[in-house]
Amino acid sequence: MNLQHENAPSAGKSDRFSSSGFILAAIGSSVGLGNMWKFPYITGEHGGAAFFLLFIICLVLIGLPVLLAELAIGRASRASAATSYTKVGGPKVFKGFGLLQVIAPFIILSFYIIVAGWTLHYTVLSFSGQLYSNSDFGGQFGSFIGGYMPIVWQAVAILITALVVVKGVSGGIEKFNKVLIPGLVILLIVLMFRAVSLPGAGEGVSFFLKPDFSKLSAEAALVALGHAFFSLSLGMGILLTYGAYVDKRQSLGSAAVAIGAGDLIYAFIAGLIIFPTTASFGIAPDAGPRLVFIALPAAFSSMPFGAFFGGLFFLLLSFAALTSTVSLLEVPISYVMERWRLGRGKAVLIVSVLIFLVGLPSVLSFGMVPGLTNMGGKGFFDWADFIASNILLPIGGLATTIFVGYYWKNAADAAGLSSRWLKVWIFTMRYIAPVLVLLVLLHTSGLITF
Template structure:
């Protein structure tokens, strides 16, 4: 390995606080701010929130700790960490690390497109252009299918690349240490404003008061999947970040901090969206269109709505960018390790490739290639389905089995006290695999 590669892959590490901020940044993305609220709205509000937290404890936290332990013990990218710790069948286990890198690539291409959408909506809200029309659904369709998202995607790629090219401590860590606290402050400000709206407390009650009459077995499976996906599991991000963690860092405490941060961000997001939803008579179960179609209607009628709406979409953009950084870093670390490239070369080349591949991804959302289908799905939906519904659960299951049964060194890296260690390993061996298989079967439509 070249001197530059070795420096970037092994010596450049997170500080304790910086790691927690970076890990929270990775897990807190559009999934928390966008997907979680509309899933909760469609599945009983507080009942979904309660079930989500239980699933996070039983499934999300054990796998998150396993990925961090795997990364720190392996001290490499997602693929080489598996290979380093595997006593036998190194190529077999390394294959699952490679799958996580492939998943990260698929995810980053469409995630950067969505991040670009949030930029447009933030600018459109602050300038008032977003509210100079009445059909928000038509506005979104026209915008998403046009050329402008390509410009915002390139901007997203440039910002992400600029962070990563600075390395771990001066790039990823510094970026998250600045952005995550700012996002937290903005979230709280918007939450207080939303809850003070007339009728807003009805939204708070809907979100926090469990109504299990609206909850079904399918809702449980959805909450289970959200608990898994919301922590950035299965895509190699936490394995890669784990490889940058100092040996003195308590992985157990860090896991709890990241999981708590994940819950808090999702909780506050709900306390922003549902008060607004109820105050303006919107449908809480509006689905994916809740953010880009329904909420702009409320912002248009709200006092200082252009500022509030703009701030909300800036929050979305910031949360999305922290996730973009962690996902692209998975691929950067892989290339540095296996091609012996410098970090600078890796980031530049991968940024160009990502931007090029994102073009058909963006144009498949109502654009000129929207009718191009493979397995009945457009490019955007195909990348999303393949990564989120197939690759992430498969890799998550592999991590669970690997740390639970195969790698004693990886399991010991968690450095838990004996009682907690036994509980954690028991969950990994007997509970988590069953739930991850259920996630896979449900997300792929097999059940």
């Protein structure tokens, strides 16, 4: 088998998703760690159900149109994210924007794979009961991330990801998501019922679902818009790349709706897990790793069968993390195969090793190397996150909206929408989405605050 010609993007993307496999893979890219530890917190901070409603509006009005645009560009180009814009007739300047959408997931994966390793480690610790042998959960977490073991788990996570991606789109990514996404759904449902049945859980449910419109503000609107944008994996080349593997008979409009619904349901159930649990045990639902790796283990240690339910929770996080890492890795793999005409096996090996090496400064920035811990107020890990998530991703999304709204002559044919919806989509991409995505960029980069 000639891998170079069978799997290279420029060879016509002969390795394709099935219809259901594509939707599951795209949902898998959006189902990540952020919705588990960030979404519940920002929802509670900005008005509970009122913010959730605002998030839905942003997802429908802006998220889905941009998602559809990325899928349409990818399918029309049958190319990597880096060349997809120019392959469908865009100006050369858009090749630079496309390349940014290869660089961004590469950087994201370099630090995201570290956190994926943490979730795998904590899954083993919880199921074995070792996690609960010492009640100093903050000390345990600090000792772990400040040592060398995270490098081992970083390697494990990138190895699992590489073993999936090396098998190709239909034989690797699709099959992987067809197993993990149903498994993730089962874990979500089990943990949700466990959470809402805890003593005092009703207070957490009320905090999550009771609307407080007084907390809605311009800041809340931008936070909702930003989360809708990022939770759908927009601006990071994933959907451009996945679109190139989609069959021409697949309805992109229906797929976009299904992907958005999957992301929304996951975020909703995540809230029904986090808020009841934190309310039951008197834990502040703070954002970030501290909630997941310190506060929640303390809660699991106090509930019946806590080691088991804690293990299920971290297994859920592992599934969510790995479906995202697989999607992230495919973006630079697609580019490397196209650019240097490499077979998939060689491309996966080279890119995986590079990601591991580039991620070492991030994994060592939690205390092992003091110089990496505080670099202008942020650690190396935090700087990598800030640059990729807050700058590169919005720029990528902005490029997509401008390209579709003003440059792409064949957008109508590629999207496959009815005339009524097509007019709405083009209007959104031309006049609404660019302005709002630019506001997200200015907000996440810190140039405007409220």
